[in-house]
Amino acid sequence: xxxxVLPGVLHPRRAPGFVASTxxxxxxxxxxxxxxxxxxxxxxxxxxxxxxxxxxxxxxxAVAPIDLAPGVLWVIFTFSGLLGLHRSFGVEQPTHAxxxxxxxPVSREAIYLGKLIANLGFVILVQAISLPAVALLYxxxxxxxxxxxxxxxxxxxxxxxxxxxLFSAMAVTTxxxxxxxxxxxxxxxxxVILPAAQATARLMSGRAVSEVxxxxxxxxxFDIIFLVVCTLAYPFTLEQ
Amino acid sequence: xxxxxxxxxxxxxxxxxxxxxxxxTPIEALQGAAQKILYVHAPSxxxxxxxxxxxxxxASVLYLWxxxxxxxxxxxxxxxxxxxxxxxxxxxxxxxxxxxxGTFWTWDARLTLMLFLWFIYAGYIILRGAIDDFEMxxxxxxxxxxxxxxxVPFIHLSVYFFRTLHPMPVLLKPSAPSMPREMxxxxxxxFVAFTLLYVWLLRERxxxxxxxxxxxxAHS
Numbered sequence: 001x002x003x004x005v006l007p008g009v010l011h012p013r014r015a016p017g018f019v020a021s022t023x024x025x026x027x028x029x030x031x032x033x034x035x036x037x038x039x040x041x042x043x044x045x046x047x048x049x050x051x052x053x054x055x056x057x058x059x060x061x062a063v064a065p066i067d068l069a070p071g072v073l074w075v076i077f078t079f080s081g082l083l084g085l086h087r088s089f090g091v092e093q094p095t096h097a098x099x100x101x102x103x104x105p106v107s108r109e110a111i112y113l114g115k116l117i118a119n120l121g122f123v124i125l126v127q128a129i130s131l132p133a134v135a136l137l138y139x140x141x142x143x144x145x146x147x148x149x150x151x152x153x154x155x156x157x158x159x160x161x162x163x164x165x166l167f168s169a170m171a172v173t174t175x176x177x178x179x180x181x182x183x184x185x186x187x188x189x190x191x192v193i194l195p196a197a198q199a200t201a202r203l204m205s206g207r208a209v210s211e212v213x214x215x216x217x218x219x220x221x222f223d224i225i226f227l228v229v230c231t232l233a234y235p236f237t238l239e240q
Numbered sequence: 241x242x243x244x245x246x247x248x249x250x251x252x253x254x255x256x257x258x259x260x261x262x263x264x265t266p267i268e269a270l271q272g273a274a275q276k277i278l279y280v281h282a283p284s285x286x287x288x289x290x291x292x293x294x295x296x297x298x299a300s301v302l303y304l305w306x307x308x309x310x311x312x313x314x315x316x317x318x319x320x321x322x323x324x325x326x327x328x329x330x331x332x333x334x335x336x337x338x339x340x341x342g343t344f345w346t347w348d349a350r351l352t353l354m355l356f357l358w359f360i361y362a363g364y365i366i367l368r369g370a371i372d373d374f375e376m377x378x379x380x381x382x383x384x385x386x387x388x389x390x391x392v393p394f395i396h397l398s399v400y401f402f403r404t405l406h407p408m409p410v411l412l413k414p415s416a417p418s419m420p421r422e423m424x425x426x427x428x429x430x431f432v433a434f435t436l437l438y439v440w441l442l443r444e445r446x447x448x449x450x451x452x453x454x455x456x457x458a459h460s
Binding site: 188237 | 395
């Protein structure tokens with residue numbers, strides 16, 4: 001692979017700008033993940049396993065698979081997302097790489113946003129594979145409303161990752177580490193999962209897109225507010 | 241524990257309210273005696289949802305700004321007392337709902353909000369328990385306290401899309417209270433008594449935190 005030119009890296013005397021350092025951190029995390037493939041493989045294995053288990057957790061003669069599909073989809077997104085989020089800052093822990101990141105001439109907001117972009121890429125990749133898998137295995141014809149459905153999924157991914165990245169940064173440094181992340185993050189996932197799952201269920205039962213507009217607005221409002229608040233809050237989780 | 245004057249006043253106020261509620265307040269025509277649970281449920285919700293959580297949020301913002309350990313202790317104390325009152329709300333609610341609604345629990349907007357508020361309080365206290373360093377614990381809990389306060393309206397909005405079964409507020413609403421006078425006096429006194437109880441418990445918990453920090457050798 002051709003190494004791309006990062007602004008700042010070639011000019012050691014000049015510190016990289018905000019956008020450049022954000023992208024450099026996102027790229028670093030994505031490269032680590034691409035080379036180790038530790039999270040993506042376990043998250044995908046989890047997604048497929050969960051799909052199978054959920055299918056047999058209900059009586060298919062009593063509940064139609066299409067009624068289960070929205071719930072299964074969002075449970076899978078939530079928990080596979082948590083798997084990846086923990087690694088986001090966990091990957092820096094064993095070698096204390098976080099100290100080096102903090103010593104680098106990049107702003108703390110850029111560290112948060114870089115991690116957030118990498119996590120978003122990871123979550124979207126898992127969604128891009130599990131959404132067709134649910135459609136295929138649960139026999140849901142998604143063709144008619146695939147674009148609004150992707151819109152709902154992407155908006156929800158931003159909200160989940162915004163709060164999840166911040167709590168991942170906090171959880172890894174505590175004594176409970178990965179056990180704490182779901183405890184902190186899940187209550188914050190409620191206003192994302194709830195409208196997203198309701199919108200998915202309505203789309204899958206063939207309702208008009210205008211019927212889910214309220215849910216989409218709620219998701220967008222959550223995304224904007226929590227992106228801003230979490231970016232501002234992240235520097236406070238670091239030692240001053 | 242030394243029983244302070246504030247504690248004595250609060251406990252006497254609570255006892256007086258329940259003597260009035262049980263013996264001197266009329267029984268509601270449709271709900272029967274079960275309605276009297278309102279005099280525990282509503283003031284607990286007032287303390288848990290507004291007073292205690294509001295103070296956690298305010299003290300958290302001020303802590304991040306001023307970095308005064310006193311503010312962290314106030315937030316922590318208010319969260320613990322708030323968890324207590326929220327637990328009372330979640331226990332008394334189903335006890336009333338079973339005879340009146342016919343079910344202990346329903347995924348109604350207000351019930352869900354209260355349940356998640358309880359989860360946020362619990363997460364806040366578990367987070368504090370998982371950090372040893374005084375300064376870091378204060379920063380982390382302040383961040384969670386502020387995010388929690390921003391989350392509450394979102395949970396409220398997202399669950400409001402469902403229809404609600406819960407009775408509408410009789411007191412904290414813009415129009416005139418919709419209740420007979422005898423009941424209203426009892427309800428208002430229960431709010432006052434619970435506010436006193438909250439202030440007392442908050443103060444005791446705060447003093448305990450001061451002692452605890454002194455014993456742990458943290459900077460005061």
